[in-house]
Amino acid sequence: MTTSRASRAAAVAAALIGLGVLSCPAAVAQETAPHISRADLIARAKTWLTADNGKPVPYGSGLWGGYRQDCSGYVSMAAVLPKKEGGPNTIGLYDNFTTAINKQDVQTGDLFIDRIGQTTEQAAVVIFEKWVDGSKTRYWPTNNAAGMAPTTGSSTTAPPAARSTRPAS
Numbered sequence: 001m002t003t004s005r006a007s008r009a010a011a012v013a014a015a016l017i018g019l020g021v022l023s024c025p026a027a028v029a030q031e032t033a034p035h036i037s038r039a040d041l042i043a044r045a046k047t048w049l050t051a052d053n054g055k056p057v058p059y060g061s062g063l064w065g066g067y068r069q070d071c072s073g074y075v076s077m078a079a080v081l082p083k084k085e086g087g088p089n090t091i092g093l094y095d096n097f098t099t100a101i102n103k104q105d106v107q108t109g110d111l112f113i114d115r116i117g118q119t120t121e122q123a124a125v126v127i128f129e130k131w132v133d134g135s136k137t138r139y140w141p142t143n144n145a146a147g148m149a150p151t152t153g154s155s156t157t158a159p160p161a162a163r164s165t166r167p168a169s
Helices: 003-013 038-047 071-078 090-096
Strands: 021-023 099-101 110-114 124-131 138-143 162-164
Touching: 038 071, 038 124, 038 138, 071 090, 071 124, 071 138, 090 110, 090 124
Parallel strands: 021 162
Antiparallel strands: 021 110, 099 162, 110 124, 124 138
């Protein structure tokens, strides 16, 4: 791996947050993704709420705009990650595009990823928007959950871990 490619890979790995938490905006660990601001990531994510003729993109196994129509495709689209095979699945996001961060350090645009279905019946990822209060135990997500349309604004208990798509400083 060349130095440039290794640097890009490290930057990407640091950019997404997982279940822990992942920060989604900047880089890609093993593949290159364009830099995107946290605000732009949230704005892109919210476009899926009206992308289907004013309705949310339906959750499913198909593709929408080249991205999977599930939670990992939703995050990949928002973060402008590669579309290869519809973008990475949740495990791919966790393993290849994110780096662990402290849950207390999560910022808008980071991700909570449940890589192994620890808090749900299957792997899942949501984009962190903000904490509900100073206790940092409940947050406002933007997500595309199975059986539901993409949503924003419902608070939920934060997963135990965090990951980031931002390069380590």
